[in-house]
Amino acid sequence: LAAVGFGQQLPEGEKRCLNSELWHACAGPLVSLPTVGSRVVYFAQGHSEQVAASTNKEVDAHTPNYPSLPPQLICQLHNVTMHADAETDEVYAQMTLQPLNSEEQKEAFLPADLGAPNKQPTNYFCKTLTASDTSTHGGFSVPRRAAEKVFPPLDFTQQPPCQELIARDLHDNEWKFRHIFRGQPKRHLLTTGWSVFVSAKKLVAGDSVLFIWNEKNQLLIGIRHANRPQTVMPSSVLSSESMHLGLLAAAAHAAATNSRFIIFYNPRACPSEFVIPLAKYIKAVYHTRVSIGMRFRMLFETEESSVRCYMGTITGIGDLDPARWPNSHWRSVKVGWDESTAGERQPRVSLWEIEPLTTFPIYPSQFPRLKRPWPPGLPAFNGMKEEDLGMNSPLMWFRGNPCDRGFSSLNFAGLNGQNWLQSPDIYQAM
């Protein structure tokens, strides 16, 4: 319960180590956290979107902005800790970022640490709860393949075969369940203990529960609440406008003084990740050709917690918010989606979220060249292998296409040669 101060790093001993595989399982297959010690790009715009989504309030047009705060900040990622809300079990991550000055940006940066990859656990299952599962009338019906894969085998000499399962959640609480194989036809059920869990976690039909059997032969249990109307944030403390200003002020101050700041990333509340590995950002923005009319694909999470690809076409390129955030790469690509059910997919994406399909030739003459195709504050990039780029996100499951390598001529039309990656102006108000 030690308070973590501004700019302080949490001592190693006090780092409350949530179970990483359970955290990632709850966060979903598309969520990846950048490696500690690596360089990242922080987008205040995206952070602001997270606050807007959590408070259910859009940023007001009259809210002032910080001109000294650039749309993207190159930072050293000093610390990442995984957390879960004590009440709702909502997962979130706390990151300590430190903006780099132009000197530091010039230093060659190390290949990303070979930290544990954020892969989803192998021995797990995730089930969306039915009305019967959540009713007080009965227990939980375990899908047969799931029970056989992740639960310890039952002793079928008993009649009926049953055992006690003990599972731990993100807060390291124990939950005991009676696992029995009975009925006509036979099936796996969780009976005693199940309803306590349902009411404690406030689960309703449509929410999901997931079980993991890990390498240490421990059973882990996690939940994912369905996208309910909204977790209306208790705004009884601070107005959403103040929160918005606070996030900007914290980043602007950190940028001006090159000091550390702390942010929270809430993957299931947040429309898009806003702390991106620097290598992934550079690859997408400087090494990838995109143009209007180009086809692309992008990954989405399915209802069953797996991943699928959606296809679309780029319909425009330009600033999402020219007044407040000019020359930002955040959601700079306007897209149309192939499938008519695409109503819920966002009409704007960022370059690092998509994989352009370049199966047909591109005529370079269509795209004006930048005066400064490679910003001066960045190290040379050739000679790095793709595996070194710290891109352990599922997006990397794509095979790289031929356009990914070498120095492409430009990022996209409409950008001037402004010095985006330089350190920001001195923040004058502090």
Next chain:
Amino acid sequence: LAAVGFGQQLPEGEKRCLNSELWHACAGPLVSLPTVGSRVVYFAQGHSEQVAASTNKEVDAHTPNYPSLPPQLICQLHNVTMHADAETDEVYAQMTLQPLNSEEQKEAFLPADLGAPNKQPTNYFCKTLTASDTSTHGGFSVPRRAAEKVFPPLDFTQQPPCQELIARDLHDNEWKFRHIFRGQPKRHLLTTGWSVFVSAKKLVAGDSVLFIWNEKNQLLIGIRHANRPQTVMPSSVLSSESMHLGLLAAAAHAAATNSRFIIFYNPRACPSEFVIPLAKYIKAVYHTRVSIGMRFRMLFETEESSVRCYMGTITGIGDLDPARWPNSHWRSVKVGWDESTAGERQPRVSLWEIEPLTTFPIYPSQFPRLKRPWPPGLPAFNGMKEEDLGMNSPLMWFRGNPCDRGFSSLNFAGLNGQNWLQSPDIYQAM
């Protein structure tokens, strides 16, 4: 559900009018809201304390401050709306403030509006719940005097006498209770309907429930949760440091541009009120003599929701936070309390919270005079009657002592002649 924008005033029609007397009853007898249209003093320091209390995190010593933001801002209070958290029923108020520039401060300000005084309702009772009250085993035992005072009389020709009570809460929800007079000896009880209320409001022994019978012959019901360890704010959205910065940035920006800003005041989470009627502030700071060793009294809320006086002695006068908030009147008075059980009473108070007792003579020579006893940005003050000062707080239940009137020579030692009440410097970062 219309989003209230920054600097926008909520249209009259959309103002969700919570029942004012119920709100005040839940807020407690010491809480008063300044009158709409009046002038107030806003203390960012106190606002910051509210955030710290809500997030359970002290402000870190490295958190930067806004030098352009003065410790106290004189504001026009444009709007006050009462709210209650949908989940916890926690009451809070939203206020729209507009800092006044020095020109506006010079204009004579109107006597405070004769708005509805914030007096506690007369026909009400408040009971702290016992284990039996909250147990599922039984109902609610109504104190006899309370039942006779606020509930409609029972028809004692019935055997047993009983009736159905319908009470409305802050969200205008209806709650039905069976009110019966039975047992040996006879007593008033709420039976059917009570346990539904207890579980819906998550009441436990030690929490309080209150009933009001108002002038419109309506029965109102409210709750007050005991000071549980803490309502640990879901910090999964924004770090407490960012919240702190946000509050400062919002105030600083508003001060620099003389534009409106919105704050939330959460009386039961907040250590002290931080939006003070200007007249009350001026009276306490400029018209009242205080000195070290002086005795004073101050009001506190009792466990039974009434008010009582505690006595103490002033032990010091000076800045609470000289580095961050020099020359602030916020909690500028160090005090010692008479009663040994005073461990929970704060060691620092603000001048407007206390009533100094001047039954013995003071030697003016002990206190250095200010070079500028009356700041230039303020109107002359004489000729106003005390009732016009907008001090409808219970603190005004004190009788004014002779020192309250006329221009006393000073406020307190250690203050220089700095121009506190002038408009702040231009805020440079926006």
Next chain:
DNA sequence: ATGTGGGCAAACAGCCGACAA
């Protein structure tokens, strides 16, 4: 293979006065 519903027993909720503080 698995969601839902009827049957049934055990547990709990909830109304009552007795008793004591």
Next chain:
DNA sequence: TTGTCGGCTGTTTGCCCACAT
């Protein structure tokens, strides 16, 4: 005057299977 308890129902919980999809 009022907090807690034992006694006594009525309702709910929760385990079992049958049956349907």
